[in-house]
Amino acid sequence: MKFSLLTKLCLCLCLTGVFAGAQETVESVRRQIKAVEAETAREKSMHDAEKKRHAEFVEVGRKKVQALATQNKTLKAEIDSLKAEIKNLAEARQKTAGTIKYFENRKAKYNESLAKVIDSLVPVFESDFPYRNEETVTSVKEIANQLHKSLIEADDGLNRTLEVFYDRIRLGYTTEVWNGFLQVDARNVAGKFMRYGAVAAIFVSNDGNDVLWLTRTDKGAYKWKNVSDDLAMRTVLKDVMKVAEGKTAPRLVTIPVFIPAEAK
Incomplete structure (x- = not known):
């Protein structure tokens, strides 16, 4: 069979087109394969990363659980210790309250005894x-x-x-002179008092007619003894009053003092 030149040329062009189309299809497949492989690798990398993160998350969670368990155990021990301490404090407070009550009762009794x-x-x-x-x-x-x-x-x-x-x-270490009134034979007489410590006292009326000194009875009661009729005693006591008031030069004077019979 013989082909013309034009026919040969057309046939050659057709074959070239087929070869070109086949070559384009292979390259496309290769590109798709590479794309799939790349996507697969990327997904695998993401999966590995996610798996690693999950493992890290699980490990962190496990450590947190352990830490919480340790804290819980420590807290429980502290709570038990505090409960024991509270119990001891309650017992100590109860004991202290009993002691305080005891001493308060003792103090009240002592106060009452002292008051009596x-x-x-x-x-x-x-x-x-x-x-x-x-x-x-x-x-x-x-x-x-x-x-x-x-x-x-x-x-x-x-x-x-x-x-x-x-x-x-301190009264026994002082001497004092003052104005006042003294009941003498139902009369309220004005005059001067002189006290010598807590052992002696005399009274001289303003007009000088009444002179008395403080003495005691055998039973120990104090009373004023009138010596107005005893000229010597009147003179002595008036002299004592003048010395006490500073109306005369300081000198030793005689002061009558009561002496109990058992001391004589």
Whole structure:
């Protein structure tokens, strides 16, 4: 069979087109394969990364759980320790409360006993040297009353009572002259008093007619003895008053002092 030149040329062009189309299809497939492989590799990488992150997440979670378990155990131990401490404190507080109540009862009894003792001092001060006795007795009664009512502590009551004693003791180291009135034979006589410590006192009326000195009975009661009819004693006591007032030169004078019979 013979082909013309034109036919040969057409056939050659057709074959060339087929070969070109086949070559384009192979390259396309190769490109698709590479794309798939790349996507597969990328997805595998992402999967591996996600798997790694998941593993890290699981590990972190496990460590957190362990840490929480440790903290929980420590917290439970602390709670148990605190409960034991609270129990000990409660027992100690109960014991302390009992001790406080015991001492409060003791203190109340002591206050009451001290108040009774101070009450017993009232007659002693009432019968003491008759100078500011009423003020002293009032102070002692008030101290005892406040102790009875628990308005003051025992220490305070004792200190105040001792201060009253100290005032009476200090009285014995002082001398005093003052104006006043004295009941003499139903008469209220104006004159001057002189006190020598807590052992002697004299009274001289303003007109000089009444002269008395403080003495005591055999039972210990104080009383004023009138020596107006005893010229020698009147003179002595008036002289004592002048020296005490500073109206004459200082010198030794005689002061009458009561001496109990058992001391003679």
